[in-house]
Amino acid sequence: MANELLTVKNEISKVLRGKDDVIEMVLCTVLAGGHILLEDIPGVGKTTLAVALSRSLGIAYKRMQFTPDVLPSDIVGFSMYDRETNGFTFRPGAVFTNLFLADEINRTSPKTQAALLEVMEERRVTVESTTYALRPPFFVIATQNPVGASGTQKLPDSQLDRFFVRLTLGYPGHFEATEILKGHSFESIDSVYQVITGEKLIALQEQASKVYASDQICDYIVSLGEATRNTDMFIQGVSPRGTIAILKMAKAYACLNDRDYVIPRDVHMVFYPVCNHRIVLSTKAKAVNKSVRELLFETLESVPVPM
Numbered sequence: 001m002a003n004e005l006l007t008v009k010n011e012i013s014k015v016l017r018g019k020d021d022v023i024e025m026v027l028c029t030v031l032a033g034g035h036i037l038l039e040d041i042p043g044v045g046k047t048t049l050a051v052a053l054s055r056s057l058g059i060a061y062k063r064m065q066f067t068p069d070v071l072p073s074d075i076v077g078f079s080m081y082d083r084e085t086n087g088f089t090f091r092p093g094a095v096f097t098n099l100f101l102a103d104e105i106n107r108t109s110p111k112t113q114a115a116l117l118e119v120m121e122e123r124r125v126t127v128e129s130t131t132y133a134l135r136p137p138f139f140v141i142a143t144q145n146p147v148g149a150s151g152t153q154k155l156p157d158s159q160l161d162r163f164f165v166r167l168t169l170g171y172p173g174h175f176e177a178t179e180i181l182k183g184h185s186f187e188s189i190d191s192v193y194q195v196i197t198g199e200k201l202i203a204l205q206e207q208a209s210k211v212y213a214s215d216q217i218c219d220y221i222v223s224l225g226e227a228t229r230n231t232d233m234f235i236q237g238v239s240p241r242g243t244i245a246i247l248k249m250a251k252a253y254a255c256l257n258d259r260d261y262v263i264p265r266d267v268h269m270v271f272y273p274v275c276n277h278r279i280v281l282s283t284k285a286k287a288v289n290k291s292v293r294e295l296l297f298e299t300l301e302s303v304p305v306p307m
Helices: 002-013 020-032 046-057 072-076 110-122 174-182 198-209 215-229 240-256 264-275 283-287 292-302
Strands: 036-039 061-065 077-082 087-092 099-103 124-127 130-133 139-144 165-167 234-236
Touching (some): 002 020, 002 046, 020 046, 020 139, 020 198, 020 240, 020 264, 046 061, 072 077, 072 110, 077 124, 198 240, 215 240, 240 264, 264 292
Parallel strands (some): 036 139, 036 165, 061 099
Antiparallel strands (some): 077 087
């Protein structure tokens, strides 16, 4: 398993240099069966990452640019009257794919954002009382510009909680930026080859779900979640859904590193990506100028690590 996923990582790295840690977290999220939120400024490779991922995994891919005039029916589909059959025919929306890229999701209306909730949680859509299941594998990669940018609005907490992780690509390093500018390492997306198939990905997801996590590891994850709720630095801590995401991501990270059991380091590696969008800083934390990253790593240090 590790060899196949390492090859997938290498394929994506052809067009996204210097971001191995982000690519690893994306692959872990895919293995865990979760959804990904990429928050970054335009032009750092968010769409390139999604396209390269779909090509290397051999899965179907659709992209939708979210704007204020995008309707829920554009996403989930709608029923249209057919004169030939004298009845209504369902026309599938953009989510009927394997990888759905919701580009700039925080530029559209709350009603349209909410249309994704059932899709992300249940992997199905309901249109006019009829439910349509999505074929696995299915996951969403949503991109958003930083809150406060022109024309953006904050995603509701209920939707943020559906994303397993929130990641940031950030600017490339000086060397990588120079190579991109010269064109020496910024290869075409056509250079990314298929490594596995959708069916194989489903099998890998099943394998990752069977990775062993001891009672001590489960207790450790719950203690970390409680630590975010029992502090005056956060007014909102990690939800039970968040702790489930930590466990699934830790299993996926162990699998990515060719282990069939979870160790504390796996939890440490996924803790910040899973939790950074699920907590809300208190006034006290802002007054002492503490960042989310600082406080979450302090939380890791405050909870005893199981032997």
